[in-house]
Amino acid sequence: MNTIEVVLDRAKELNRKGDLNRDLEVLLCHCINKSRAWLYSHSEYIVTDFQVEKFFDLVLKRIRGIPVAYLIGRREFWSLELEVNESTLIPRPETELLVQWALDLNLPENSRVLDLGTGSGAIALALAFERPDWEVLAVDCCGSALSVAKENAMKLQLDSVSFLESNWYESLTKTTYWDLVISNPPYVDNKARIPNDLYFEPATALYSSNSGLSDLTKVIFESKDYLKSSGFLILEHGFDQGRDVRKTLETAGYFGIETKIDLAGLERATGGRNVE
Numbered sequence: 001m002n003t004i005e006v007v008l009d010r011a012k013e014l015n016r017k018g019d020l021n022r023d024l025e026v027l028l029c030h031c032i033n034k035s036r037a038w039l040y041s042h043s044e045y046i047v048t049d050f051q052v053e054k055f056f057d058l059v060l061k062r063i064r065g066i067p068v069a070y071l072i073g074r075r076e077f078w079s080l081e082l083e084v085n086e087s088t089l090i091p092r093p094e095t096e097l098l099v100q101w102a103l104d105l106n107l108p109e110n111s112r113v114l115d116l117g118t119g120s121g122a123i124a125l126a127l128a129f130e131r132p133d134w135e136v137l138a139v140d141c142c143g144s145a146l147s148v149a150k151e152n153a154m155k156l157q158l159d160s161v162s163f164l165e166s167n168w169y170e171s172l173t174k175t176t177y178w179d180l181v182i183s184n185p186p187y188v189d190n191k192a193r194i195p196n197d198l199y200f201e202p203a204t205a206l207y208s209s210n211s212g213l214s215d216l217t218k219v220i221f222e223s224k225d226y227l228k229s230s231g232f233l234i235l236e237h238g239f240d241q242g243r244d245v246r247k248t249l250e251t252a253g254y255f256g257i258e259t260k261i262d263l264a265g266l267e268r269a270t271g272g273r274n275v276e
């Protein structure tokens with residue numbers, strides 16, 4: 001009999017290292033459309049042949065390295081359930097630091113916020129969820145990522161966010177309009193060996209030239225023409241890029257430059273304010 005217990009045990013045998021046990025449970029929940037809490041209290045529940053087939057197809061893909069978020073098509077970010085696919089980065093918990101920082105600025109009602117490189121819409125949608133009074137624009141150069149972000153906005157009914165396909169600022173009107181520009185741009189060194197856990201995510205979302213600093217530098221210099229006087233720029237970066245980002249912000253003429261540490265104790269986000 002294909003009970004939950006039997007099916008999970010068979011899947012765990014395929015994953016000899018035992019490092020994917022949690023993911024296997026998530027995949028089974030996805031196939032039978034139940035929560036993990038339900039799974040634990042129904043080990044004798046019979047899984048249909050169709051569900052078993054679908055489950056083992058996903059198990060083999062997971063063992064090959066495909067992230068569980070792509071297999072089930074979603075990831076939670078800032079308590080919002082976001083649709084993701086191979087054209088979007090899988091939102092990371094570290095990025096919630098940027099959202100928290102933006103909220104802590106206590107910007108006034110009707111502030112204008114630009115999320116550069118929105119991907120699944122994670123940052124823009126979390127901000128719109130918390131501050132529906134803000135005007136949020138989410139930009140990405142990848143049309144298929146933007147479609148996912150739009151779909152997420154629609155499902156979550158976050159209609160204060162608009163979307164624009166653009167290569168950074170290229171399609172935006174050049175005016176000092178924004179109170180806050182927030183961005184998690186690609187910052188992984190494009191010359192470095194691709195770590196296994198990034199293998200399935202889109203290269204345009206991850207890699208940048210000049211030791212991973214090219215896009216960060218571009219966004220820092222270009223933002224100056226679009227931020228209001230004293231407007232804020234907040235950027236996510238690699239754990240070892242804080243010093244370079246602070247230096248670039250300084251060179252570009254920002255003030256009030258600050259770096260925030262993530263939950264792992266690593267420098268993860270740096271920001272500053274445009275000239276007054």
Ligand SMILES: C[S@@+](CC[C@H](N)C(=O)[O-])C[C@H]1O[C@@H](n2cnc3c(N)ncnc32)[C@H](O)[C@@H]1O
Nearest residue numbers: 089091117118119122140141142167168184205
């Ligand atoms: C690291 S991902 C961040 C995605 C999302 N903001 C998040 O935090 O999960 C970087 C995003 O920047 C976008 N991007 C890369 N180069 C870009 C460019 N030149 N102009 C606009 N967006 C770009 C990628 O398509 C990707 O969605």
